[in-house]
Amino acid sequence: MKKKLDLSYLASLGISVVLAFLIGALILAVSGHHPGHAYAAMFNGAFKGMRHLGDVLEYAMVLCICGLACDLGSRVGIFNVGGEGQLLLGAIAACQIGVWLDGASPWLVFPLAALTAIAVGGLYALIPGVLKVKLKVDEVITTIMLNTIAASICQFLAKGPWKNANKNIVAGTQQLSARYWFGGLVRGSNLSTAIFFAAIMALLVWYVMQKTSRGFEMKITGQNPRFARFSGLKTDQIVILCMTISGAMCGLVGMFRVYGAEHLFKSSISNDYYFEGLMVAMIAQYQPVATILLSLFFAVLKIGAQGMELSAGVPNQIYLIIQTVIIFFMAAERGIFRSIQARRAAKAAKARLEGGSSHV
């Protein structure tokens, strides 16, 4: 069904972004940095040179798929906070496939690694999905717990049985041989051909969610599960399936990170990247198109902030401040808007009454 462009959403997003930058400027000024210089350095950090631009796109890909995975769950009323764990497990499992099958054809290794990442991420999301549907266990709690478990498992494997003895890192697996890497697109950046697969995946998710009868069923299930069940939809199946796909997508992001950027599993595979994707999804109000566009925006901020740190000496945490302030304003916006509306209605009534009574 056609959805009109929501002007009030765009307005509140725009105002929030501007305010967030102003508050960021204030913090910069108070801490002794020149806001103009810092923001200029941020801009350069994202756009100066192909290398930076490549990193922006790679990070946007990660944010986008993680954000869409979150959208998918939220659409049917389940909040997947466990993407980080699903991503890590997918990454390490896919990596180990490449290590074990070293020497085999890339045509075998690639699909197998991808399928493994999908299966591991999906299964890991299936657990909280089933618990939610069958036993009404709150998915936010279970997924957060499962994140910790997944991180510990990965640490254990990367430090123990799957440790790379040759490399001087505390926790890291064997490196993949270069023939299994996604082709690099920009020299010196993390951008690889993985982004094409990610783009196809994003398109597919958008298509299913926005254009199909199944997407329609998902939407109804998320809006009112009782009504959906009453109408004959198999709501339990829908919720579990979407949660599993959400996990599979996160697992694939892990595989992309390993085969595209890092080429082995280590802790920098993800620094809470899923949570940043989740924040993007929240700001996008779980709408796929907005999620995709905002992923680009926040990738620019993030990579730009890293460049700013190097060139201007400003800590890149300013990026997190701006991002969270935007979320804060977006959340506050509804309340503020409503109170303005109520006050305006009251005033109009009063004016009309005073005008009217003078005639009587």
Place this chain on the structure above:
Amino acid sequence: MDQSLIEFEHITMEFPGVVANDDVSLSIRQGEVFALVGENGAGKSTLMNILYGIQTPTGGKVRIRGKEVETFSPKNAIELGVGMVHQHFMLVPSFTVAQNIVMSKEPRKYGVFFDNAEAVRRTRALSEEYGLSVDPTAQVKQISVGLQQRVEILKTLYRGAEILILDEPTAVLTPQETEELFEVIRRVVREKNMTVIIITHKLYEVMAISDRVGVMRKGKLVGVCNTADVDEKILSSMMVGRPVLYENLEKTGQPGDPAILVSHLSAKDERGLPAVRDLSLSVRRGEILGIAAIEGNGQSELIEAITGMRSYEGRVVICDRDVTGQDPGSIRAAGLAHVPEDRLATGVSKDATAAENLLVGKQRQPRFSGAMWLQKTAAIRAYTSGLYEDFDIRGAGPEAIVGEMSGGNMQKVVIAREFSFDAPVLIIAQPTRGVDVGAIEFIHTRILEKRNQGAAILLCSADLDEVFRLSDRIITLYEGRITGSFRAGEITKEEIGYYMTGDRGREEAADEKEA
């Protein structure tokens, strides 16, 4: 008696986007029974909430005994002698009658401890003074709804009310209980010179009890009349703004084979207590079976069980297919459509558009979903706007968000969707709850059309008039069991009340005759 007790002057109440009261001026006299009628959303309850201080008007003044009300709060209203009995009672179920009545002005021992004996004594005195008999020591949860309402009235009297507002007081009562309530109203007006304002949408009650009647429509007061000067027809035209005709469709054809068969069905309610007990019934094609029961006697659970929304023991057959224990989707596939009693919780997705709500259930049909599940938006738009027109849904068009529609239009969305499945079995619960007079007429005609087309219809409604108007057979439920079964015309509304209250109703009636 003709002295003006309450005066509303140019009352306006605006909520964002809605004008609930639009320049209402009305005066109410000491010692009269004033009925306030209007469709849902006409602004009756808002006006009374202002009088009781729950809401502060955005414009206008209220005077009580000539003095302007300055602060709007229930506390202030109570001090001015205003008491209100809400549609949903505000009693503590586990407390005794006496405890509920004295609450907020409790008698104390040594200034600290609650004096239960004194509370009981005061309750007894109060109930004798006004002739409203209650048992002060009974727990509220153990007494009937009619008696609970009496406790609510006593509570307001205990707080010194001289003006009594009753918001839809008869919605939960049997005909006998309604008659008793009217006796109470007549008595307090006659003997205590109280003033009673009764909000209702049942016009025969207006005729039976009130001295004057005010009609509201869309936030405006469209007329105030002496009840003796008008009749129900005039009032309903005033409410709707056009003449209302009740023309029942003639029944055509004879009932066919049974399409709904329920045998030995038992189900539990939310608390795990038995709600339906070993119940069996059948409904034939071309027949409407009406369930008459007071709320909370198992009718909701029975319907949820048949439609697959609640687990149960027993057997259910729909159109010769055993659907026992199946999910709602499979039962619908067997040929059932269902208008649920609570449209907001079960009947719609209020965040979706009217068109989306009309599509649900048919979204996978090939005419709406093509290759790769792609939705055929043009076909969907044509179909849903067609339904929107056919069922005379009014509002901002098929793309309007359902949650922003009026109750009547929302109900038409539900009925349009469910009736357009062309299912041989229809389960219809509270088809016109919260729906205005004009829409009721329309919905009733549609239900009778379905019957004449050969659908087997199980109808459940809290509105006895509705059950009597539509049903070919009527069963009464009491505590999850069938207590009576009648053909249309075999029984009157008054008689059926006894069956709806089980044996208890008969005993209570007998007791009162003796006393």
